Amino acid sequence: MRTKSSKKNKINVVTLGCSKNLYDSEVLMGQLKANDKQVVHEDEKEDGNIVVINTCGFIGKAKEESVDAILHHVNRKEAGEIDKVFVTGCLSERYKPDLEKEISEVDQYFGTHDLPQLLKALEADYKHELVGERLTTTPKHYAYLKISEGCDRPCSFCAIPLMRGGHVSKPIEELTKEAENLAAEGVRELILIAQDLTYYGLDIYKRRALADLLRELAKVEGIKWIRLHYAYPTGFPLDVLDVMREEPKVCNYIDIPLQHVNSELLKSMRRGTDSEKTIRLMNKFREEVPDMAIRTTLIVGYPGETREQFEELKEFVKHTRFDRMGCFAYSHEENTHAYNLVDDVPEDDKEKRVAELMELQGQISFEMNQEKVGKTFDCIFDRKEGKYFIGRTEFDSPDVDNNVIVDGSKHYIQIGHFVKIRITEATDFDLYGEPV
Numbered sequence: 001m002r003t004k005s006s007k008k009n010k011i012n013v014v015t016l017g018c019s020k021n022l023y024d025s026e027v028l029m030g031q032l033k034a035n036d037k038q039v040v041h042e043d044e045k046e047d048g049n050i051v052v053i054n055t056c057g058f059i060g061k062a063k064e065e066s067v068d069a070i071l072h073h074v075n076r077k078e079a080g081e082i083d084k085v086f087v088t089g090c091l092s093e094r095y096k097p098d099l100e101k102e103i104s105e106v107d108q109y110f111g112t113h114d115l116p117q118l119l120k121a122l123e124a125d126y127k128h129e130l131v132g133e134r135l136t137t138t139p140k141h142y143a144y145l146k147i148s149e150g151c152d153r154p155c156s157f158c159a160i161p162l163m164r165g166g167h168v169s170k171p172i173e174e175l176t177k178e179a180e181n182l183a184a185e186g187v188r189e190l191i192l193i194a195q196d197l198t199y200y201g202l203d204i205y206k207r208r209a210l211a212d213l214l215r216e217l218a219k220v221e222g223i224k225w226i227r228l229h230y231a232y233p234t235g236f237p238l239d240v241l242d243v244m245r246e247e248p249k250v251c252n253y254i255d256i257p258l259q260h261v262n263s264e265l266l267k268s269m270r271r272g273t274d275s276e277k278t279i280r281l282m283n284k285f286r287e288e289v290p291d292m293a294i295r296t297t298l299i300v301g302y303p304g305e306t307r308e309q310f311e312e313l314k315e316f317v318k319h320t321r322f323d324r325m326g327c328f329a330y331s332h333e334e335n336t337h338a339y340n341l342v343d344d345v346p347e348d349d350k351e352k353r354v355a356e357l358m359e360l361q362g363q364i365s366f367e368m369n370q371e372k373v374g375k376t377f378d379c380i381f382d383r384k385e386g387k388y389f390i391g392r393t394e395f396d397s398p399d400v401d402n403n404v405i406v407d408g409s410k411h412y413i414q415i416g417h418f419v420k421i422r423i424t425e426a427t428d429f430d431l432y433g434e435p436v
Contacts, residue, residue, distance in 0.1 A: 010038045011122060012048035014073075015137075016066050017056025019193050019229070021089060022137060023146045025054045028088075028115065030134035035124035041137045049083045050122070051076075055091035057163055059331035066091045067103075074105040086110065088118055090163040112164055133181060139382050141416035142189035142225075142398065143182050147175055147213065151195035153232060155259075156270045156337035157299065157330065160195055167196065169204050176216050183222035188416070189380060190223055191397060196232045198240075208237040218249045224418065225380070227397055229255040233281055234272035241288040251394040252289055255324075257297035261316040262309040265302055270337060275312075282320050293395035295324035298357065301350030302330045303341035310353055317360055323368060324401050325361045327354045362428045369402070369426035376436055379404045379421045381413050389413040391421070393431075404431045411435050 011032060015025040025041065032039040040048060051073045055066035066089075073085045084107045092099060093111035100109055110118045116126040136143050150165040151158075179190060194200065201209025217226055226249050228240075233256055244250045260266055263274040285292055298317075300310060317325070329350035332343040381391035382398060391404040391413070404421055406413055411434060413419055421433040 009050060010040065010048035011050045011052060012043045013039060013041050013052045013054065014069060015042065015054045016069060017054075017058065017062055017090065019144045019191070020146060020195070021054050021056060023134070023144050023193065024089070024112075024115075026134035026136055028052070028054070028118070029137075031115070031119055031127060032122065032124055033135050034127050034133075035119070037122065037124055039135070041135075050086070051082055051084070052086045052088060052118070052122070055087060055089035057089070057091035057094040057159065059328065059333065061331075063091055070099075070103055070106060074103060077105060086118065086121060088112075088114065090160075093163045094159065133178075136182075136185075136187075138398070139416065140186045141380065142191060142382075143187045144193050145175065145179060145182070145190045145217075146170075146193050147197065148194040148200055152199060153196060153234075153272075154270045154337070156268060156341075157259075157302065157333065159333045159336050162335055164195060167199050167203055169200050169202070169209075171204060172209070172213050172216050175213060176220065179217050179220045179223060183220050186416070188223060188418070189225040189227065190217060191227045191229055193229045195230065197228055197230055198232045198236050208235070210237055211239040211243045214240065214243045214247065214250055218243075218247045224249060225251050225394060227251045227253055227394075229397065231256045233258055233278060236281060238284065238288075241285065244289050244292065252292045253295070253395055253397070254285070254292060255295040255297075255397070259297065259299045260302065260309075260313060262305075262312050265305060265309060268304065268338070268341070269299075269302065275316075279316070279320075293323035294320075295326075295397070295401065296322050297326045297328065299328050299330050300353035300357065301345040301347075303332075303338060303343055303345070305330075305345055314357065314360060317357060317364070321364050321368070322361065323395060324365075325357075326400070327357045327361075329354050365402075366426070366428035369428065369431060372423045372431060373426050374423065376420050376422045377404070377433075378418050379433075380418050381406075381415050383415060384408060389415075391419070402429055402431060404433055406433060406435065 013025050015022050029039050053069050056062040076082050077085050086108050087106050088110040092109045096109045108121050119126050148169040150167045151161050152167040261275050261278055266274055377393040379391040379393055381389050383390050387408045389406040389408050396402045420436040422436050423431050423433045425432040
């Protein structure tokens with residue numbers, strides 16, 4: 001029989017999934033801190049007696065990781081190492097009845113919109129006045145800024161609207177205030193995130209207002225870089241390119257998940273676009289902002305994808321030469337529109353196609369990085385690993401893109417500072433350099 005732990009109440013928040021989940025965890029932690037609760041994020045010592053797991057429910061592998069995390073902490077509870085386990089986030093929103101039945105040892109499950117109820121279970125009050133205030137977990141010099149919640153897009157493969165609900169934009173004034181608070185705490189880089197950046201403003205301003213938001217955020221003193229993540233291609237507001245070109249603080253960088261280029265598959269995916277429009281948009285990006293780094297994400301093995309359609313995607317990648325690219329094998333998700341289709345591409349073929357595309361991208365990335373050798377870039381440095389300082393150019397986002405690596409045995413660099421670095425060597429996904 002387990003015995004109650006003798007540890008003082010300390011809440012350990014564990015985050016799985018994307019940066020939007022991380023943002024939600026930071027808001028939760030900010031609320032707990034305002035209630036004078038002792039709270040930590042992903043404590044390696046695991047010495048807290050209460051664990052809150054913020055789960056991901058996007059695709060199969062992410063769901064497995066979330067379930068494994070729940071089981072790990074439930075086992076710790078049964079062993080008497082901790083007292084309580086609470087589960088929140090997308091997996092809990094999507095599968096709450098099943099989880100309550102299958103893993104009943106969890107004290108309570110909460111959905112993505114249940115923050116007040118979760119706080120009550122943690123013996124804390126929801127403080128409405130904490131607009132935009134949170135306990136950041138990223139390095140002090142950069143932070144994510146979630147500009148909207150939910151999504152109104154009908155993509156056939158995606159379960160996010162089931163878990164996050166419809167699109168709700170935050171007012172520009174609220175986001176500007178949040179940015180000012182972050183800048184006052186030492187943040188120099190804002191990474192704008194949402195399920196769909198390009199839809200921003202349609203619900204509250206009746207027009208796409210991302211460009212207006214960028215201009216206001218650029219006025220915030222102390223912020224040097226503003227980066228765009230997760231822009232949807234259909235209906236992309238082209239005035240954003242004007243701001244990117246004219247405003248030095250807005251990085252020449254965009255993350256725009258295209259998913260595929262074959263018109264038949266894009267129609268089945270319910271993306272609202274086709275091959276011609278997709279190619280035209282990429283050409284527009286290159287014309288308007290020639291120095292822009294374009295990151296995209298692609299899906300292979302979608303129901304019905306033929307070898308010929310996959311080859312069309314490969315040719316598109318070869319021609320477009322994305323600066324950064326991620327690739328996923330299609331995951332057959334229940335309650336999505338595509339779940340009605342036959343998941344007919346074998347798993348082995350899906351994984352082979354992922355490997356083929358990433359090998360192609362590796363070669364493109366290597367060639368593009370070689371062109372950077374001898375050039376000088378403004379870089380921000382995030383951390384030190386061993387004897388090496390690890391930084392990024394404006395064309396790279398944390399965790400997902402290239403690193404700029406400087407030998408710490410020869411040079412000293414202050415973490416969180418911008419430094420001009422001359423690139424001396426390059427591999428497919430890393431740049432090596434020295435301070436100018």
